Amino acid sequence: AQSVTQPDIHITVSEGASLELRCNYSYGATPYLFWYVQSPGQGLQLLLKYFSGDTLVQGIKGFEAEFKRSQSSFNLRKPSVHWSDAAEYFCAVRGNEKLTFGTGTRLTIIP
């Protein structure tokens, strides 16, 4: 069975600082991996996805993520965060069409 672990429940970062959100997955085959962002009371917006090829993937809003098979990780990064990045971030792995989500990381941005 597939699973996703996001070890950090809550992260606080200063505006302008760099960000890394951790994600570890468990899946028997080559994973399809995603990062989604959710603002309060809203649905999920796709930030980026990895299916194959280049292990460093670029997404929207200046985010990127790196797939590391040896570590079963797919960490999300941004070099400089903006106050508007404050939200909940979900990592997900897909198998048999179904998405399995991590428990999410809440990002707080301080001035």
Added chain:
Amino acid sequence: GAVVSQHPSWVICKSGTSVKIECRSLDFQATTMFWYRQFPKQSLMLMATSNEGSKATYEQGVEKDKFLINHASLTLSTLTVTSAHPEDSSFYICSASDEGGNQPQHFGDGTRLSIL
């Protein structure tokens, strides 16, 4: 592109009534739609997967008679919460993907359901 519209965004109703939530793919044909439930400050829990023209596949522990799903066309799926009770209050989110195994799911904005 790939816009999913969910309606209503918020509904409050009395215990015992039935509530219908619509999920529409606006600019693509959604062969598969998914319904999730999200409790406050928690992750999304998949309730069911629906394919156009066939019966929905429910996840273990989800009552199919309580949560009726219809996917009658390639652009519309509905979730009806029958005889809703306060414990059914939650945030319900739909998603849709079009043909092709590599296509990501696109999510609606969710429906906040409050049962009094």
